[in-house]
Amino acid sequence: MTKTETLFYNFNLFDGRTSENETDAWFVVDENGQLKDRGTGHHQNFENEVNLGGRYVMPGFINVHCHITSHPDKFDGGFNVSETEAAVFGYQSLQQLLKSGVTFVRELGTSYDVDIKLKRLMKAGQLNHVPELQPSGRAFSMTGGHGDAPHAAFLVDSPDEMRKSVRQGLKNGAEVIKMMATGGVMTPGDFMADPQLSVEEMRTGVVEAHHKGRRAAAHAEGNPGIQNALDAGVDSIEHGFYVNEQEARQMVQQGTYLTPTLVAELVIPKYGHGVLPEWEIKKAADALDDTYKNLSKAFELGVKFTCGTDAGTPFNGFDKTPAEFELLTKLGMTPAQAYQCSSLNSAELCQINEDHGTLEVGKFADFQVLDADPLQDPKAVQQGDKEVYLHGHREF
Numbered sequence: 077m078t079k080t081e082t083l084f085y086n087f088n089l090f091d092g093r094t095s096e097n098e099t100d101a102w103f104v105v106d107e108n109g110q111l112k113d114r115g116t117g118h119h120q121n122f123e124n125e126v127n128l129g130g131r132y133v134m135p136g137f138i139n140v141h142c143h144i145t146s147h148p149d150k151f152d153g154g155f156n157v158s159e160t161e162a163a164v165f166g167y168q169s170l171q172q173l174l175k176s177g178v179t180f181v182r183e184l185g186t187s188y189d190v191d192i193k194l195k196r197l198m199k200a201g202q203l204n205h206v207p208e209l210q211p212s213g214r215a216f217s218m219t220g221g222h223g224d225a226p227h228a229a230f231l232v233d234s235p236d237e238m239r240k241s242v243r244q245g246l247k248n249g250a251e252v253i254k255m256m257a258t259g260g261v262m263t264p265g266d267f268m269a270d271p272q273l274s275v276e277e278m279r280t281g282v283v284e285a286h287h288k289g290r291r292a293a294a295h296a297e298g299n300p301g302i303q304n305a306l307d308a309g310v311d312s313i314e315h316g317f318y319v320n321e322q323e324a325r326q327m328v329q330q331g332t333y334l335t336p337t338l339v340a341e342l343v344i345p346k347y348g349h350g351v352l353p354e355w356e357i358k359k360a361a362d363a364l365d366d367t368y369k370n371l372s373k374a375f376e377l378g379v380k381f382t383c384g385t386d387a388g389t390p391f392n393g394f395d396k397t398p399a400e401f402e403l404l405t406k407l408g409m410t411p412a413q414a415y416q417c418s419s420l421n422s423a424e425l426c427q428i429n430e431d432h433g434t435l436e437v438g439k440f441a442d443f444q445v446l447d448a449d450p451l452q453d454p455k456a457v458q459q460g461d462k463e464v465y466l467h468g469h470r471e472f
């Protein structure tokens with residue numbers, strides 16, 4: 077029993093692995109911020125004790141798809157800003173993510189490699205109230221492709237260019253590689269059904285990422301781009317709105333994850349009228365019904381879903397992660413299954429599942445404290461004044 081260990085007690089625990097709460101739970105967090113012991117009912121006494129007053133404890137969220145330098149209220153994607161502005165905005169975005177309960181962020185496309193640079197500052201202990209971060213740096217797109225904007229993308233037009241650029245990105249400090257397999261919602265004249273990077277180009281990116289032990293993700297909203305990305309062997313399909321049965325089966329077989337980013341798609345037709353161009357709203361609205369049908373089917377077929385919100389896209393702020401879970405339940409998931417997209421699947425996708433994701437002994441004490449039971453109602457996680465703990469320290 078040392079001074080730096082803390083006992084948390086008197087709460088209901090959803091650990092992110094099981095589908096039920098443990099009542100009258102307690103755990104001990106050690107000096108490294110990791111769970112040392114856990115149980116229910118009777119416990120030892122400690123010098124540092126926190127009584128959580130019968131509330132609900134669950135893991136902090138892992139959001140695997142964010143753009144911390146993209147401004148949700150500036151509809152050019154925030155690309156026309158200086159590096160200084162992007163960096164300050166990125167820092168604030170991270171703080172907002174943590175406040176909303178996100179304790180680990182995977183970036184998937186950042187201007188000026190701001191995420192890589194912020195991570196260096198984080199490691200040096202120079203940033204406060206920020207979640208852990210897996211940076212991607214710039215994304216990889218074809219000339220004229222999705223996200224082709226100054227400082228935001230490597231433009232590659234052959235497997236050789238992909239090889240060179242991915243090697244450069246990894247050298248710069250990228251810990252995950254993001255490639256554009258299709259067009260998308262946000263760029264005019266750029267549609268979800270447009271195939272963009274070729275199978276060969278993406279396969280080269282996957283190979284180079286895997287050689288360094290890193291994962292490769294593909295932005296793929298429609299077909300045939302989803303199929304192309306799967307044939308290239310990517311580790312996750314991002315968005316996947318038009319995933320079909322054959323592709324879903326291939327994903328199950330290959331162990332490919334799917335990040336549906338439902339909240340990103342929902343907010344555009346909801347808030348966009350009068351603000352965004354009508355073509356953009358129409359593209360998003362047209363896709364909504366199909367999306368829920370296709371993704372429900374993919375979930376039924378056994379595809380592993382992750383939690384990502386595409387934060388930074390229009391109206392899609394850095395406080396929206398909690399809203400994603402209510403939408404995941406609309407795909408046929410129970411609330412526990414929806415949270416497991418984050419606690420289990422997102423942790424595996426980010427290769428951090430050994431010490432992150434669930435609240436089990438040996439893992440980091442990254443958790444949130446809620447007034448209402450999240451397993452009864454997925455809206456419980458949307459509580460604005462929730463408590464958020466990172467490595468056992470209260471951050472918000």
Ligand SMILES: [Zn+2]
Nearest residue numbers: 141143184386
């Ligand atoms: Zn995105």
